[in-house]
Amino acid sequence: MAGLEFIHKETISGSTSTTNVTSCFTSDYDVYKIYSSGISTAGTDYVDLNMRFIDSGGSVISAGEYDYGNLNMLSWDSFGETDLTGQTSFLRAFSESTDQAPESQGGEITVYNPNSSSKYTFITYANSQKYGGSYMSGLKGIGVHKVAETITGFQLLESNGSRPYSSGIILVYGVK
Amino acid sequence: MAGSLVLVDEYTVSGTPAAITIGGGSSGSSSYNYAMDTTYNVYMLVITGLTVSADDAPLMRVTKSGTSQEDANYDEAKEYFKADTSFSTIAAAGQTKIDCMATIDSGISAGGGNGTYYLFNFPNASEYSFVTIEGAHFQASDDTVRGFQGGFVHTVASASDGLRIGVNNWTSGSTLTGGNFKLFGIGK
Numbered sequence: 001m002a003g004l005e006f007i008h009k010e011t012i013s014g015s016t017s018t019t020n021v022t023s024c025f026t027s028d029y030d031v032y033k034i035y036s037s038g039i040s041t042a043g044t045d046y047v048d049l050n051m052r053f054i055d056s057g058g059s060v061i062s063a064g065e066y067d068y069g070n071l072n073m074l075s076w077d078s079f080g081e082t083d084l085t086g087q088t089s090f091l092r093a094f095s096e097s098t099d100q101a102p103e104s105q106g107g108e109i110t111v112y113n114p115n116s117s118s119k120y121t122f123i124t125y126a127n128s129q130k131y132g133g134s135y136m137s138g139l140k141g142i143g144v145h146k147v148a149e150t151i152t153g154f155q156l157l158e159s160n161g162s163r164p165y166s167s168g169i170i171l172v173y174g175v176k
Numbered sequence: 177m178a179g180s181l182v183l184v185d186e187y188t189v190s191g192t193p194a195a196i197t198i199g200g201g202s203s204g205s206s207s208y209n210y211a212m213d214t215t216y217n218v219y220m221l222v223i224t225g226l227t228v229s230a231d232d233a234p235l236m237r238v239t240k241s242g243t244s245q246e247d248a249n250y251d252e253a254k255e256y257f258k259a260d261t262s263f264s265t266i267a268a269a270g271q272t273k274i275d276c277m278a279t280i281d282s283g284i285s286a287g288g289g290n291g292t293y294y295l296f297n298f299p300n301a302s303e304y305s306f307v308t309i310e311g312a313h314f315q316a317s318d319d320t321v322r323g324f325q326g327g328f329v330h331t332v333a334s335a336s337d338g339l340r341i342g343v344n345n346w347t348s349g350s351t352l353t354g355g356n357f358k359l360f361g362i363g364k
Contacts, residue, residue: 148286
């Protein structure tokens with residue numbers, strides 16, 4: 001009998017707007033856990049951290065194939081929903097927003113059935129963060145990549161395109 | 177973290193049962209015959225690819241000594257996430273069952289239900305049994321992802337040893353047609 005089995009650790013270094021974790025989803029597991037922490041922006045402008053999948057050919061899927069529903073739990077304001085279909089990434093799956101350390105984020109993502117070529121790949125996610133000097137938030141969300149194809153990895157990307165991050169870790173486990 | 181999550185029961189739907197039992201000792205659907213006990217304080221259930229023969233919301237009840245508890249002692253509070261429209265709140269007390277997923281449509285094989293459920297205090301005879309819910313499924317008629325986030329409690333202070341999960345209140349009609357259930361103990 002097994003349990004949660006370690007697959008990969010990605011340590012972010014250098015200033016970048018995307019991080020690809022490839023070949024981490026295989027036929028060994030149906031369910032995966034992804035944990036991230038301390039993803040810190042290189043500058044002082046805070047930014048959302050999104051997620052995309054990588055297909056069996058190693059290509060990042062950037063087409064409008066992602067549906068999601070997020071509950072944004074804001075410490076300074078009313079809670080809000082973001083529910084959208086046909087998007088090009090899972091909005092805020094890694095972080096509602098993150099900033100330069102000692103602020104930043106922590107989060108957990110569960111991925112269901114990525115290795116199946118006949119099923120959609122689903123995710124649930126939760127994260128917590130501090131940014132902008134005074135903003136603390138939590139986020140819970142659900143999502144689906146609405147194409148039945150084999151998914152082999154994922155991409156972390158910052159939503160702005162010009163607000164890179166430069167540190168943090170991503171851990172990937174198989175649930176067995 | 178590796179090594180602290182221990183698989184104690186697993187079942188993959190075979191045939192077209194109206195319901196299955198995970199845990200529950202010899203009443204369980206698998207050959208593990210596992211009954212939740214004080215070996216672990218917290219258990220985690222993972223469901224993947226749950227499919228049904230007709231559109232239906234899968235329901236969940238606790239078992240005690242392997243028997244499904246069908247009394248009116250379930251309280252729930254859930255947020256129903258929807259990618260296509262506004263979320264909705266589900267809150268009720270004194271229910272006889274809990275929908276552990278919203279309605280799964282039968283017409284799309286690539287869809288199905290997926291979820292993670294943390295089970296608290298199940299083996300404790302002096303505490304209620306608590307469950308947290310997080311899930312995502314494909315709502316075929318609306319062509320999008322939906323899912324519950326929240327939890328429920330069975331307000332009877334006695335030990336629970338499993339969960340019975342099925343459709344249509346275990347009566348004739350719709351059935352389960354697929355899905356995998358993994359029950360883990362979380363090491364102390």
